[in-house]
Amino acid sequence: MARRRKIRSSISIPITLGSITVLLSMALLVGWSFLLGQKISRSVDIAGDVWLLVLGALSFVLIIVVLVLFVVSLARGIIEVRKQDTFIDSVTHELKSPLASLQLCLETLGREGLDTDAREQLRVMMLEDVDRLDAFIDDVLEANRLSYARSGMVSLNDVALSDLVGECARVVRIRYKLEPDELRIEVDPHLVVTTDRAALEIVLKNLIDNAVKYSVRPAQVEVVGRRDSDRKVLLEVKDHGIGIDRKNLKRVFHRFYRVEDQEVRQRRGTGLGLYVVWALVEQLGGKVQAISEGRGRGTTMRVELPIAHVVSA
Ligand SMILES: Nc1ncnc2c1ncn2[C@@H]1O[C@H](COP(=O)(O)OP(=O)(O)OP(=O)(O)O)[C@@H](O)[C@H]1O
Ligand SMILES: [Mg+2]
Structure with missing residues (x-):
């Protein structure tokens, strides 16, 4: 918290100074034009001053443009720093809570006299924690990789869509202990896409995970996959x-x-x-879009993918 306040105040000083300089420059320009206007109205000879005015005005405009750019880039910096700050808080939480849970399970396992059922329950809990950690670390690594490499990193395979959706749904079902009818799948069983399997798997797991996470239980989630045209496949969560x-x-x-x-x-x-x-779908040559009628009215995530991804040179 203290760190966040320190960052905010250290960046807000140059922003305030930049804004004051912009305002002062504008006031000076207006004052200058006003004085010259008065000279003209009093028919004083201003032939030599006109060029000076034009040059001065151009320099002022330039200064103002530079200052505005400076203020905008600083403001962007602040937003990015705040986001990273929130991210660090979330990362700490995401790492610590499954680790604390794992520690507790291991301590309990170490106790004497635990029956087989209790041991099995603890084992399942530990597997869930490991799954959470694994999915989280995948996202962090993938996001980091994607911010450096934008394209040309795909490795193509023929992917049977309904199998892949089924596999991703299975992982989310276990993660949230879903009842069978909380997550329905309607994907054309013959649909095969030439794409990067690992990338599409991360996309689907994230979308299905969000759909369940941002629902009120019992969830009503549906994954639909069909051919949209000769060249496109449509996937909706x-x-x-x-x-x-x-x-x-x-x-x-x-x-x-x-x-x-x-x-x-x-x-x-x-x-x-x-x-x-978003970054993976772009790499796969597709588009992703969020559709919602507003708060409390559900969400559809629509992914459009080429049936056969073409690797650009
Ligand atoms: N299906 C959804 N319904 C409602 N809001 C959603 C849905 N999917 C995403 N959101 C909103 O979009 C935000 C960004 O989603 P995103 O998946 O990037 O992050 P997250 O779910 O908060 O964290 P994580 O990185 O663990 O996935 C969410 O915090 C949430 O506010
Ligand atoms: Mg999410």
Whole structure:
């Protein structure tokens, strides 16, 4: 908290100074033009002053443009620093809570007299914690890799879509202990896509995970996959959960962005998942879009992919 306040105050000083300089330059320019205007109206000879005025005005405009750019880039810096700060808090939490749970399970396992059922329960809990840690570390590594490498990193395979969706759904079902009808799959069983399997798996796991996480239990999530045209495949992950305001539909794909909302804050997350989804879908030559009628009205994440990804040279 103290660190955040320190960063904010250290960056807000140059921003204030930049804004004051912009205002002063503008006041000077207006004053200068006003004085010259008065000279003209009093018919004083100004032939020599006109060039000076033009040059001065141009320099002022240049100074103002540079200062505005400076202020904008600083403001962007502040936003990025704040996001990274929130990210570090979330990362710490995401790492610490499964680790604390693992420690507790291991301590309990060490006790004498535990029956087989209790041991099995602890084993399942530990596997879930490891799965959470694994998914989280995958996202962090993938986001980091994607921020350096933008394209040309795909490795192509023929992927049977319904198998892949089934596999991703299985992982999420275990993670959230879903009842069978909380997550329905309707994917054309003959649909084969030539794409990067590992990348598409991360995309699907993130979208299905969000659909369940941002729903109220029992969830009503549906994954639909079909051929859209000769060249395209459409994948939709639909939920009836907390929904997304219209103004945030694009922002949710920004790195570290989480909607400012009590319902979102109650759920764990770092705001990395959809950034990873967006960047991977771009690499696969597709598009991803968030659709929602607003808060409380569910969300559909629509992914459009080429049936055969073409690797650009
Ligand atoms: N299906 C959804 N319904 C409602 N809001 C959603 C949904 N999916 C994403 N969001 C909003 O978009 C934000 C960004 O999602 P993203 O998956 O990137 O991060 P996260 O779920 O918060 O964390 P994580 O990095 O663990 O996935 C979420 O915090 C949430 O506010
Ligand atoms: Mg997520």
